[in-house]
Amino acid sequence: MFSLIRTMWTILLHMFRKRETVLYPEEKPYIPPRWRGRIILSRDPDGEERCVACYLCAVACPVDCISLQAAEDGHGRRYPEFFRINFSRCIFCGFCEEACPTYAIQLTNDFEMGEYVRQNLVYEKEDLLISGPGKHPEYNFYRMAGLSIKGKDKGEAVNEEQPVDVRDLMP
């Protein structure tokens, strides 16, 4: 009986405690830098699209929310003809970011993407593409991997090393 009254007294004293609630729209909570939010497509330092349309993100996606179509420009460089992410399906797992060999697809810490119309959650390439390099500002895939152009294969230019034959590395 005494413990019941003491319980009630303790609960009553909670009136004077600090509130735990974060009053969200006025008061923004702290979002960690590695937060997995809205997905973007980044550009390399030269301003070109990083995406090489390898489909690895679409394969890694557990809910199949990424769809894209590969195309090639005159130099044999691959790029996505369209790139579409259906955010009404996306679960923000970040597997696409992990799968991406060129750091093109990245997750940002923006989560305020509510819409009244479901169709508006389907983001096209122009919605996804940003003007900067995102998380890896120095990285440029073609500087690292080399690029074959007409009359010159990979590793044939001056001071250029031969590409590593990955099959040699197998045990």
Next chain:
Amino acid sequence: MTNETVWKLITVFAILFVTLNVAAFLIWLERRLLALWQDRYGPNRVGPFGLLQVVADMVKVFTKEDWIPPFADKPVFVIAPAIIMLTIITAFAVIPFSPGIEVVNLNVGLLFFLAMSSLGVYSVAFAGWSSASKYSLLGGLRAAAQMLSYEVFMGLSLTGVVMLAGSFNLEDIVNAQKGMWFFVPQFVGFVVFFIAGIAETHRLPFDLPEAESELVAGFHSEYSGMKFGMFFVGEYLGITLISALIVTLFFGGWMGPVLPPIVWFTIKTFFFICVFILLRASLPRPRYDQLMSYGWKVMLPLSLLNLLVTGGILLATGK
């Protein structure tokens, strides 16, 4: 129509209006107070202090689909939520809010209240039975057993007050407390009545009829829309009624210095409503057999003993 009849009608409708609005307001109050005691804010967005949440809730509950399950016993299913509201609102008729402001000055006022709260049992029992679902039935069974057994010593605990005041008339009981409020000589009676009152309104910690962690929602599992709303209005009206009665019977009703009587009555009633909510915020729910054995093995002997001692003292002092 005479002047007196008009005045009476105004009183009746004012009391009806105020009590129903208090029931709606209590939904907001309970959510705010629970939040306050759980280090949260509660509804604070709609209107000043979230007060318009009441309006929003009303709009929501009135526009919800009113679904009657095909397997339910339809007439009984429909009438059950009406009974609880009807009985509790009727019981408000005998409460003296302040001198002159009451619907009827009944010489068996207290018995009338006990009768009405007994009739309220039909509501939950009918609701549980007519829903034809196992959870509802279990909830209804529990409610019927709990309310009937707590009814017994709710009546017995009040007998002490009646003996001291020498009347069943609630206005006479209030007037008899001019010297000393009855919670001092009738402290045991007050405690027993308070606990029985919680069980009567099946509020936490005695909310076993609706125990959401065991029985989905107990006797009102199958209800929706305004029928569900009426059970809740009935519950909040019940809290108000029990609080008002505690004030009337044990805490001197409208009496108090300086402020007008109706204000004193409101303040005291409000305090006990807050205690009801505090109980909900702090205490866990007992097991069902614990509830029953607590009722019959502790509360009943206690109220009988209280009756015996009060009677003995009255006899010895020769009043």
